[in-house]
Amino acid sequence: xxxxxxxxxxxxxxxxxxxxxxxxxFIDPVRPVGRALITHGxxxxxxxxxxxxxxxxxxxxxxxxRYGEDFAGTTQAAALGETLDINGVAVTFHPAGHxxxxxxxxxxxxxxxxxxxxxxxRQNDATCLPFEPIRCDVFITEATFGLPxxxxxxxxxxxxxxxxxxxxFPERSHLIGAYALGKAQRVMRLLRDAxxxxxxxxxxxLAKLSEYYQSQGIDLGKLEPGTVESRGKADFAGAxxxxxxxxxxxxxxxxxxxxxxxxxxxxxxxxxxxxxGGVELPLIISDHADWDELIITIRETGAEEIWVTxxxxxxxxxxxxxEGIAARPLHLVGYEDEGD
Amino acid sequence: xxxxxxxxxxxxxxxxxxxxxxxxxxxxxxxxxPDRGLALxxxxxxLSIAAVxxxxxxxxxxxxxxxxxFGYSYDYVGDLAETVSLVWPQPxxxxxxxxxxxxxxxxxxxxxxxxxxxxxxxxxxxxASISARFAIIKLVTGGLRxxxxxxxxxxxxxxxxxxxxxxxxxxxxxxxxxxxxxxxWLEGRAEKPxxxxxALFRPVMLSNAVDDGDLEKLDPADYxxxxxxDGIRVQAVCEGGVRRLYSRTGDDVSGAFPDxxxxxxxxxxxxxxxxxxxxxxxxxxxxxxxxxxxxxxxxPKIQQQYPAFMRCYDALQIDGEDLRALPFAERRKxxxxxxxxxxxxxxxxxxxxxFSDWETxxxxxxxxPHPIIxxxxxxxxxxxxxxxxxxxxxxxxxxxxxTIDAVLMYAxxxxxxxxxxxxxxxxxxxxxxxxxxxxxxVGKAYFGFTDEELREIDKYVRDNTIExxxxxxxxxxxxxxxxxxxxxxxGLNRSTRHKSGVAxxxxxxxxxxxxxxxxxxxRIETLQALLDS
Numbered sequence: 113x114x115x116x117x118x119x120x121x122x123x124x125x126x127x128x129x130x131x132x133x134x135x136x137x138f139i140d141p142v143r144p145v146g147r148a149l150i151t152h153g154x155x156x157x158x159x160x161x162x163x164x165x166x167x168x169x170x171x172x173x174x175x176x177x178r179y180g181e182d183f184a185g186t187t188q189a190a191a192l193g194e195t196l197d198i199n200g201v202a203v204t205f206h207p208a209g210h211x212x213x214x215x216x217x218x219x220x221x222x223x224x225x226x227x228x229x230x231x232x233x234r235q236n237d238a239t240c241l242p243f244e245p246i247r248c249d250v251f252i253t254e255a256t257f258g259l260p261x262x263x264x265x266x267x268x269x270x271x272x273x274x275x276x277x278x279x280x281f282p283e284r285s286h287l288i289g290a291y292a293l294g295k296a297q298r299v300m301r302l303l304r305d306a307x308x309x310x311x312x313x314x315x316x317x318l319a320k321l322s323e324y325y326q327s328q329g330i331d332l333g334k335l336e337p338g339t340v341e342s343r344g345k346a347d348f349a350g351a352x353x354x355x356x357x358x359x360x361x362x363x364x365x366x367x368x369x370x371x372x373x374x375x376x377x378x379x380x381x382x383x384x385x386x387x388x389g390g391v392e393l394p395l396i397i398s399d400h401a402d403w404d405e406l407i408i409t410i411r412e413t414g415a416e417e418i419w420v421t422x423x424x425x426x427x428x429x430x431x432x433x434x435e436g437i438a439a440r441p442l443h444l445v446g447y448e449d450e451g452d
Numbered sequence: 453x454x455x456x457x458x459x460x461x462x463x464x465x466x467x468x469x470x471x472x473x474x475x476x477x478x479x480x481x482x483x484x485x486p487d488r489g490l491a492l493x494x495x496x497x498x499l500s501i502a503a504v505x506x507x508x509x510x511x512x513x514x515x516x517x518x519x520x521x522f523g524y525s526y527d528y529v530g531d532l533a534e535t536v537s538l539v540w541p542q543p544x545x546x547x548x549x550x551x552x553x554x555x556x557x558x559x560x561x562x563x564x565x566x567x568x569x570x571x572x573x574x575x576x577x578x579x580a581s582i583s584a585r586f587a588i589i590k591l592v593t594g595g596l597r598x599x600x601x602x603x604x605x606x607x608x609x610x611x612x613x614x615x616x617x618x619x620x621x622x623x624x625x626x627x628x629x630x631x632x633x634x635x636x637w638l639e640g641r642a643e644k645p646x647x648x649x650x651a652l653f654r655p656v657m658l659s660n661a662v663d664d665g666d667l668e669k670l671d672p673a674d675y676x677x678x679x680x681x682d683g684i685r686v687q688a689v690c691e692g693g694v695r696r697l698y699s700r701t702g703d704d705v706s707g708a709f710p711d712x713x714x715x716x717x718x719x720x721x722x723x724x725x726x727x728x729x730x731x732x733x734x735x736x737x738x739x740x741x742x743x744x745x746x747x748x749x750x751x752p753k754i755q756q757q758y759p760a761f762m763r764c765y766d767a768l769q770i771d772g773e774d775l776r777a778l779p780f781a782e783r784r785k786x787x788x789x790x791x792x793x794x795x796x797x798x799x800x801x802x803x804x805x806x807f808s809d810w811e812t813x814x815x816x817x818x819x820x821p822h823p824i825i826x827x828x829x830x831x832x833x834x835x836x837x838x839x840x841x842x843x844x845x846x847x848x849x850x851x852x853x854x855t856i857d858a859v860l861m862y863a864x865x866x867x868x869x870x871x872x873x874x875x876x877x878x879x880x881x882x883x884x885x886x887x888x889x890x891x892x893x894v895g896k897a898y899f900g901f902t903d904e905e906l907r908e909i910d911k912y913v914r915d916n917t918i919e920x921x922x923x924x925x926x927x928x929x930x931x932x933x934x935x936x937x938x939x940x941x942x943g944l945n946r947s948t949r950h951k952s953g954v955a956x957x958x959x960x961x962x963x964x965x966x967x968x969x970x971x972x973x974x975r976i977e978t979l980q981a982l983l984d985s
Contacts, residue, residue, distance in 0.1 A: 260517070261525045261538040263582060273458075280478055281471070284868075361865060361923070365872040372471075373871055381538065382529055383464065388922045390865055392465050427524045434518060 117222030119250045119417065122201075125444050130228060130252075134221055135201030137166075139228050149190075149203065151230025152214035153178065153293055166190050166198075168205060170213025170328065174293065177320050190215070192241070208232040209243035210399050211294030212325060218246055226250040227413065233398065234405040235267060238305065239298045239330050243409070251415035252442065255423030256400040257378050264378055264402040270395040271302040274374060277393055278352060285348045285368040286393070289357030289375040292317050294399050296354050297325045299376050300332040302397075303352065313338035313348070315355030315364070338367075361390075378402065407431065455483055456491045456554045457583035460590065463598045467867040472600055476608035480635070487554040489630025492609070494591060496602035498629060501561045504573060504592040506532050512574050516541050533593060537586035540577050548579040555630075557588060603701040613638030618655030618839040621702035625652050651694035653687060653702040654721055654768050654776070655839035659829060659846035666847070667810045675830045676780065677805040677813055680848055681763055682738055682826040682943070683725040684745075688762055689769075690716050697726075708747060712760040715798035720790060723766035723837075724802065727824065728758040731800035735763075737823050738957075739946055764791050765802040765829075768837060776837040780845075783837065817849055826942065827851045853940040854982065855962060856881065856974045859891055860935040863913040865923040866898065873906055874913040874925060877961070879937050883952070883976040891929055892952045892976055897939060900960030909935070909964070934970030938963035944982050954979050 123132050129141030129148075137147040144161035151157055151167075153174030158167070160183040165172065169189040176183060190196065190205040192215065197203075205215040208230050216229040227248040234243055257264075278286055290296040296318050303312060311334040314322060319337070326332055338353045348368045359365065360373055375391045378398030386394040401409060406428060410418055418439040420428045425441035432439030459479045466472050476495075480488050493499035513536050514522055522539060529535040552560075557576055564572040573592060577585050590596050603617075606624065610617040615638070626647025627634055636642035685700040695716045697706040706713045709726065728736035728744055736758060743758045744750065767787040768776050775783050784804075791801045805828060807813040817828050827850035835845035858879035866875035876898040880891035901909065912927075912935055919926040928934065940962035947955035954976075 259525055259528055260521055261529055261535060263538060265582070277462075280474055361872065363872060370869045371871055372868070383534060384530065386465055390867060390871060390923045392467070392471075392867065393462070394465070424524070424528075427521055430518070430520055430524070 115223045115249070117224040119224055119226055122221055122224050123219060123226050123228065123250075123252075125442055130442075130444060132201060132219055135198045135203070135219070137198055137201075139217055139219075140230065147198075148184075149217050150175075151208065151217060151228070152210055154211070154231070154291075157230060160184065164188065166196075166203075168192065168213045168215050171215070173324065174213060174321070177324060178293075206244050206246055207241035209234065209237060209240060212240045212297070212328065212330070214240060216243075216246065218248065224249055226252065227415075228252045229254065229409075231256070231400055232409070233401045234409065235264065235398075237267075237298055237399070238301045239294070239325060245409060245412035247414050249415060250417045250419060251410060251413040252419045252421060253406060253410065253428070254400065255406065255420045255425050255428045257398065257402050258406060258420065258424040258428040260403045260427065262378060262381055262402045263404060264381070264396055264398050267298075267302055267397045268306065270376075270397050271299070271306050274303075274352065274393065274395065275306055275308060277372060278350060281372060282350045284370045284372055285351045285353060287353045287355065287360050287365060287368060287371045287373050288395065289360050289373070289377075289391075290354055290397075292356050293321050295376055295397070296356075297322055297330060297332060298399070299354060299395075299397065300335070301330060304331065304333045308352070309333065310352070311336045313351050313353040315339065315353070315359050317356050317359070318354060339364075357389075410437065453552050453554050453557055453584045453587065454581060455479065456487065456494075457581070457587035459491065460587050460596065460598055461583055463600055467599075469604065471868070472604060473608050473611055476600070476605060477612045480608065480612050485632045485635060486630030489632060489635065490554050490558050492605060492631055493629035494596060495598070495600050495605045499558065499591070501558065501591055502564070502566070502569060503594045504569065504589075506593065508570060509533075509536055509573075509589065509593070512536075512570055512577075513540060533586060533589040536577075537582055537589055540585055543578055546578060550579075551581075551584075552576070552579060558591070561592060601701075602703055606702075609634070609638060613640075616840065619644075621653055621655050622839075623647065623652075624702055625649060625696070625704065650691040651689040651696045653689070653696070653698045655702070656685065656687060656700050656723065657766075657837050657839060657846060658700075658841040659848040660841060660843055662830070662847045662849040670830075672807065672809055672813070674832055674834070675847075676784070676833055677807055678765060678802050678829045678831070679805060679820060679822075679825045680827040680829045680850065681725040681727060681735075681802065682824050683727040683741060683763070685723075686726040686762060687721060687723055687768075688712075688716055689721040690718050691721075692719075708744070708750060709760045710750065711755045712762060712798055715795045718790075718794060719771050720767060721769040722762070722764050722787070722790075722799075723768060724762045724764035726760055726762055728760055730759065730797055731761050731763065732796055735822060735824060738943060741824075742945060759797070761798045761800065763800055763802045766837060779834045779836065780831050781833040813849075817851060820851065825851075850942075853942055853958075853962075854944070855938055855940045856894075856978060857936050857965060857968060857972070858894060858939050859929045859970050859973045860909075860913075860927050860937055861891055861893055861929050863909070863925050863927055870906075873910045875906060875910070877909070877937065879939060880929070880952075881974045881976050881979065882971075889931065889971075889975075893950070894952045894954055894976070894979060895939065895941070895956040895959045897937075897959045897961050900940070900962055901964070905961075905964055929970060931971040932969075934973075936965035936968040936970060936973050937961050938965055944979060946983060952976060952979075954983060 128143045130139040138145045139149050140157040141148050146163045148162040149166045153171045158175050160179040163185040165184040166188045172187050195202050195204045202220040204218040208214040208216045210231040218227045225248045227246045232243050290299045314335050316339050372392050374393040376395040376397040379385045380394030380396045419442040421442045421444050429439045462475050525539050526535045606620045607617050626649035633645040637644050687698040689696050699705050728740050830847040832845040861880045862878040863874035864876040878896045880893040882889045883892045884890045916928040917925045941956040941959040943957040945955045
């Protein structure tokens with residue numbers, strides 16, 4: 113079919129991020145720009161200082177919580193599924209299933225449709241809307257876990273392992289390292305779904321975001337600060353504590369009795385990663401697609417061309433080649449895997 | 453199978469002994485026969501399954517997936533068993549309708565012939581979850597490497613049945629997988645298993661260290677003294693033609709010492725120290741002994757260069773008569789007479805050390821006649837041979853440890869109670885010419901300090917970090933800056949694995965020398981001198 117527009121003219125990498133020349137906007141720019149479209153609130157995708165920001169309401173709220181209300185000149189909320197016109201380019205946000213508010217951004221112009229998926233996953237997650245596959249010409253996929261070794265098990269099985277361990281070691285505390293936005297709340301929600309009804313202790317860094325999730329109707333149950341200095345060690349016996357992974361190497365963790373260190377992350381699939389990090393109970397819970405999800409998604413989009421970004425591009429590009437799908441790595445700078 | 457796989461996954465990442473024991477006892481309590489007994493055998497190394505070579509495993513997987521993608525995966529993970537367990541592609545549309553039990557897996561593997569082994573293995577992998585695939589591959593490639601010794605597994609059994617671990621050790625070699633009668637006894641459902649097996653292990657008698665003030669309360673006339681040989685405690689048992697050489701925890705080590713085992717042509721159970729050399733002429737040093745340790749096979753050359761012999765110090769049974777209830781004085785007499793009948797190139801008697809008072813013995817202890825002596829043993833003349841570590845009848849009075857002043861170089865975070873503390877320390881001493889000295893690491897220690905000192909060192913590490921790699925911090929250490937640690941250790945071995953060429957035995961932190969400038973810490977030559985003495 114004839115396309116009036118070449119894909120590489122509709123979206124192209126620039127040092128600031130992925131740029132759309134006809135629409136004059138960036139997607140997830142890593143430096144301050146005039147107009148930014150933002151997929152989700154993780155700090156490597158959502159930075160402060162842009163003149164105008166278009167994102168879902170939840171992403172705007174999260175950016176406000178993280179950076180303060182004046183994080184951008186102007187903001188505009190994008191409703192999922194509603195198409196906006198930006199300088200003649202049709203832009204639509206669709207849910208990405210990554211964290212609350214996360215969206216894929218579909219960009220269409222001159223008969224060419226590209227979907228920039230941002231970060232995404234296909235496993236169910238009670239704390240955000242599920243990913244919707246969008247038919248497109250070019251699909252831009254992340255590849256954080258773009259190797260056949262990454263296979264995420266069902267998340268409820270992983271949570272069951274924590275609860276089993278808590279029953280086995282009732283005198284010890286379980287410290288679950290989980291990123292502050294998304295993963296932490298998902299872990300808490302999973303604990304509740306598994307029937308855990310005791311208070312969950314949280315590190316201060318999680319308080320604002322968890323409160324926000326609760327205000328959006330995600331019931332996380334009773335959360336208590338794990339930061340009360342007056343509390344005795346024995347009070348935390350049998351406790352489950354959630355905090356950012358960095359906190360557990362810190363003096364902060366000393367208040368807990370003989371803690372078992374757990375880490376909720378897709379990286380925990382690799383034993384050596386767990387071992388190096390001193391993790392005793394790895395929980396393979398990820399907000400990124402695993403290998404099987406990446407492949408299914410690529411197929412479902414029907415895209416003729418795949419651009420692979422942040423992660424292990426080479427294996428996914430190789431897989432596309434074997435499947436007869438055009439694919440190339442898209443070298444974007446500045447994205448870490450903060451979300452996992 | 454999944455429960456066994458889960459157990460392995462947990463054990464491999466659980467550093468604390470108590471944590472491992474809890475995981476093991478919970479497993480033995482909740483899993484039924486024969487699975488738990490097979491798991492036990494897999495852990496203690498008593499399960500025999502024909503081994504699969506890594507190359508074959510690799511061949512199986514690249515038949516099923518793109519070799520390039522497998523290559524990327526293996527490069528990333530670095531461990532073949534783990535990579536294969538993760539990438540193994542389940543056949544299209546294949547949904548296993550049954551999770552095989554450990555017994556089924558072991559049964560199918562044991563029944564497989566050499567030629568259909570690969571096929572049986574791949575079917576098993578098709579039906580298994582990722583964790584279970586890892587466990588299966590570990591079973592067939594030999595060696596679980598999960599940081600659990602046979603001894604620890606036996607301790608878990610003892611905890612399960614609330615019995616003394618010595619009872620398990622004594623029974624062990626008369627039992628076979630899947631140990632159904634053992635579990636029945638531990639759970640109080642059956643009598644203790646009796647065994648008709650010959651040449652079983654007898655739990656050994658252990659000593660307590662002499663503490664300050666202990667000796668003043670003791671009468672020297674009540675005790676015999678012997679040199680404490682720094683070899684390997686062994687028990688040589690021969691009964692009705694069955695010969696076994698056991699380690700002090702009841703592991704059968706006959707295979708590693710075929711030369712000594714061949715000379716065991718008697719009817720007795722003897723307790724003693726395994727050493728190398730010819731007892732009539734020379735006794736080898738610990739470095740010599742090391743040539744015989746941790747080897748899978750022993751070449752004739754090594755056996756000739758470093759022949760193993762046994763220096764006997766107790767007799768538990770002679771010609772069918774159990775001597776353990778007799779006093780030491782009586783057992784010693786029988787032993788002296790018995791050793792005379794044995795091959796003198798393989799067996800000799802541990803000599804008694806004559807002394808009249810503790811001061812005399814103290815002088816002898818400080819200046820032993822051979823480098824492989826690490827102190828003296830005190831044994832009450834009237835005490836029977838008792839399993840375990842009863843307080844009173846046997847004492848070990850070790851030579852004072854060596855100490856050096858070393859500089860803290862790296863610190864690693866601990867686990868459990870210590871997970872937020874930098875508690876494992878790598879330390880070094882100075883080497884190189886004057887003016888361009890460098891620290892060379894000589895050892896690692898993670899105990900010997902008080903909780904208060906741990907907090908102080910932790911603060912020091914955090915305040916003086918120059919680099920971080922995962923849980924390890926590199927600490928500022930140069931001529932002008934650095935924390936000097938007084939390190940105590942029992943001895944020194946040559947080592948090709950360490951850059952410094954030395955490896956310490958049993959190092960621990962004996963004092964923090966906040967007062968001592970880093971530049972005044974010891975030099976490598978101090979250690980090298982010790983090695984040559």
